[in-house]
Amino acid sequence: xxxxxxxxxxxYAQWYNDLVLKGGLADYSAVRGCMVIKPYGFALWENMxxxxxxxxxxxxxxxxxxxxxxxxxxxxxxADHVEGFAKECAVVTHYRLKNDPENGGVVVDPEAKxxxxxxxxxxxxxxxxxxxxxxxxxxxxxxILVNQWANVVRWxxxxxxxxxxxxxxxxxxxxxxxxxxxxxxxxVQMLDVYADFVQNFMAVPVIKGVKSPSERFAGxxxxxxxxxxxxxxxxxxxxxxxxxxxNFAKAFDVQFSNKENKLEYVWATSWGVSTRLxxxxxxxxxxxxxxxxxxxxAPLQVVIVPIYKGNDQKAGIDAKVEGIVKExxxxxxxxxxxxxxxxxxxxxxxxxxxxxxxxxxxxxxxxIENNVAEIARRDTKTKSSQSLDGIAQHIRQLLExxxxxxxxxxxxxxxxxxxxADSWDEFEKLLxxxxxxxxxxxxxxxxxxxxxxxxxxxxxxxxxxNNPQEAGAxxxxxxxxxxxxxxxxxx
RNA sequence: CGGGAUGUAGCGUAGCCCGGUUAUCGCGCCUGGUUUGGGACCAGGAGGUCGCAAGUUCGAAUCUUGCCAUCCCGACCA
Numbered sequence: 001x002x003x004x005x006x007x008x009x010x011x012y013a014q015w016y017n018d019l020v021l022k023g024g025l026a027d028y029s030a031v032r033g034c035m036v037i038k039p040y041g042f043a044l045w046e047n048m049x050x051x052x053x054x055x056x057x058x059x060x061x062x063x064x065x066x067x068x069x070x071x072x073x074x075x076x077x078x079a080d081h082v083e084g085f086a087k088e089c090a091v092v093t094h095y096r097l098k099n100d101p102e103n104g105g106v107v108v109d110p111e112a113k114x115x116x117x118x119x120x121x122x123x124x125x126x127x128x129x130x131x132x133x134x135x136x137x138x139x140x141x142x143x144i145l146v147n148q149w150a151n152v153v154r155w156x157x158x159x160x161x162x163x164x165x166x167x168x169x170x171x172x173x174x175x176x177x178x179x180x181x182x183x184x185x186x187x188v189q190m191l192d193v194y195a196d197f198v199q200n201f202m203a204v205p206v207i208k209g210v211k212s213p214s215e216r217f218a219g220x221x222x223x224x225x226x227x228x229x230x231x232x233x234x235x236x237x238x239x240x241x242x243x244x245x246x247n248f249a250k251a252f253d254v255q256f257s258n259k260e261n262k263l264e265y266v267w268a269t270s271w272g273v274s275t276r277l278x279x280x281x282x283x284x285x286x287x288x289x290x291x292x293x294x295x296x297x298a299p300l301q302v303v304i305v306p307i308y309k310g311n312d313q314k315a316g317i318d319a320k321v322e323g324i325v326k327e328x329x330x331x332x333x334x335x336x337x338x339x340x341x342x343x344x345x346x347x348x349x350x351x352x353x354x355x356x357x358x359x360x361x362x363x364x365x366x367x368i369e370n371n372v373a374e375i376a377r378r379d380t381k382t383k384s385s386q387s388l389d390g391i392a393q394h395i396r397q398l399l400e401x402x403x404x405x406x407x408x409x410x411x412x413x414x415x416x417x418x419x420x421a422d423s424w425d426e427f428e429k430l431l432x433x434x435x436x437x438x439x440x441x442x443x444x445x446x447x448x449x450x451x452x453x454x455x456x457x458x459x460x461x462x463x464x465x466n467n468p469q470e471a472g473a474x475x476x477x478x479x480x481x482x483x484x485x486x487x488x489x490x491x
Numbered sequence: 492c493g494g495g496a497u498g499u500a501g502c503g504u505a506g507c508c509c510g511g512u513u514a515u516c517g518c519g520c521c522u523g524g525u526u527u528g529g530g531a532c533c534a535g536g537a538g539g540u541c542g543c544a545a546g547u548u549c550g551a552a553u554c555u556u557g558c559c560a561u562c563c564c565g566a567c568c569a
Contacts, residue, residue, distance in 0.1 A: 032561095156567075307527065308527070346527085
């Protein structure tokens with residue numbers, strides 16, 4: 001029952017945990033900071049993954065796979081990169097265990113120390129660019145458009161289910177280009193792919209933008225991002241796409257001969273989204289009764305619950321439902337007929353609400369007589385009676401309505417939480433009382449950005465793409481500014 | 492990693508301060524029956540290394556120390 005879920009108003013963090021755990025998405029594991037993704041949660045991730053994978057391939061990318069381990073020396077070849085990741089790396093130092101005669105069990109065999117330690121990848125730029133050196137000689141070898149689906153490890157101090165785990169699943173695209181223009185175009189293209197996916201499939205509106213220098217990816221020239229807004233008014237970075245310039249090509253000495261037979265360094269991009277998107281999805285849409293999943297990526301789109309007294313009624317319902325299931329499946333709709341006799345309808349209703357199934361159909365003997373079914377929408381919690389004739393088409397349309405409705409609701413919330421602030425007092429007040437994105441002038445310096453973060457915990461989420469140019473004065477220092485940027489407290 | 496809190500059956504908990512027979516209760520689970528339009532009811536039953544490890548003691552869920560995990564706040568981050 002919904003009473004098992006902590007209300008958002010009471011404790012937002014606990015509400016989030018309740019949804020993930022009780023909605024059956026994931027569990028804590030025996031390993032610090034690492035979670036078990038349960039079948040329902042993984043099905044959700046698979047749906048996200050499959051759609052993204054399709055989009056990557058549509059835009060000309062191929063999947064490949066690179067090693068989990070990275071030689072320690074690789075990491076330090078790009079100075080900013082190692083600076084950014086060194087503090088959160090898991091390191092393999094030995095390759096063998098041996099029996100421990102004293103205490104039982106096994107111990108690390110000191111004889112089996114690696115010549116060079118291996119880093120468990122926190123991201124794969126280094127191992128991939130070391131490989132690209134072998135793949136690229138001529139401009140004819142370019143571009144290389146490769147993506148990898150993988151797990152990575154970042155030894156985070158504080159973890160949260162899906163939002164920040166020590167090990168997480170993601171995809172990382174790594175492309176190599178002959179020109180800066182082409183690489184930038186790729187970076188922007190993939191940002192668009194992400195934005196399109198998150199908005200149209202996850203129904204989460206995002207703002208596309210560029211990070212300020214201090215929020216940039218370690219080793220990037222420019223970091224583009226999509227920023228989403230959660231229901232508690234905090235922002236969440238949902239995806240990033242980096243223009244890496246020639247930084248990694250220089251670090252790994254990857255040059256190509258151009259048409260004039262001159263050697264040039266290769267231009268690079270990298271881009272990724274992770275299982276964090278699952279967290280974004282949960283926090284963007286759900287309510288105090290449980291998850292609310294958008295139809296396009298919900299593992300289950302429709303559940304049918306029979307209501308009956310005795311086997312005769314059940315048989316009549318079964319016969320009717322069989323046809324409906326067939327029709328729905330023919331339309332590509334993911335449907336389950338839950339005729340499990342061990343739990344009663346009310347229990348099932350609550351359960352599927354908790355799991356966020358977009359549409360529930362309840363059919364009883366009474367309905368069969370009237371040739372109708374009760375249709376309940378998870379997102380609005382409204383119910384209606386619907387004729388069984390043409391019900392599959394109706395459901396298909398309803399799923400689309402739900403998808404659109406969820407996006408519109410999230411968009412309205414987001415848009416009403418982008419607020420301009422023109423004074424420091426106003427800025428602080430908005431952060432504390434309203435939350436969301438605050439559009440304000442900034443003098444462009446890292447010092448001011450850091451000072452604002454220090455005082456308010458708010459960071460510059462992004463400088464929106466196509467940002468209108470507007471003269472103004474920095475919110476903190478009063479120095480001249482040429483455009484507003486978006487601030488928020490963030491996950 | 493610093494500060495705070497917590498850890499007793501699958502989940503939620505009582506007991507702990509002040510050590511003492513068989514560790515409390517509810518949900519869930521199993522068996523049988525009755526039920527089924529918003530988390531059913533009756534009867535019977537199973538289920539516990541009291542987070543882990545040392546220590547103190549005749550005796551530890553209870554006292555001491557260490558460790559582990561989770562949550563919250565902070566620093567760090569996708």
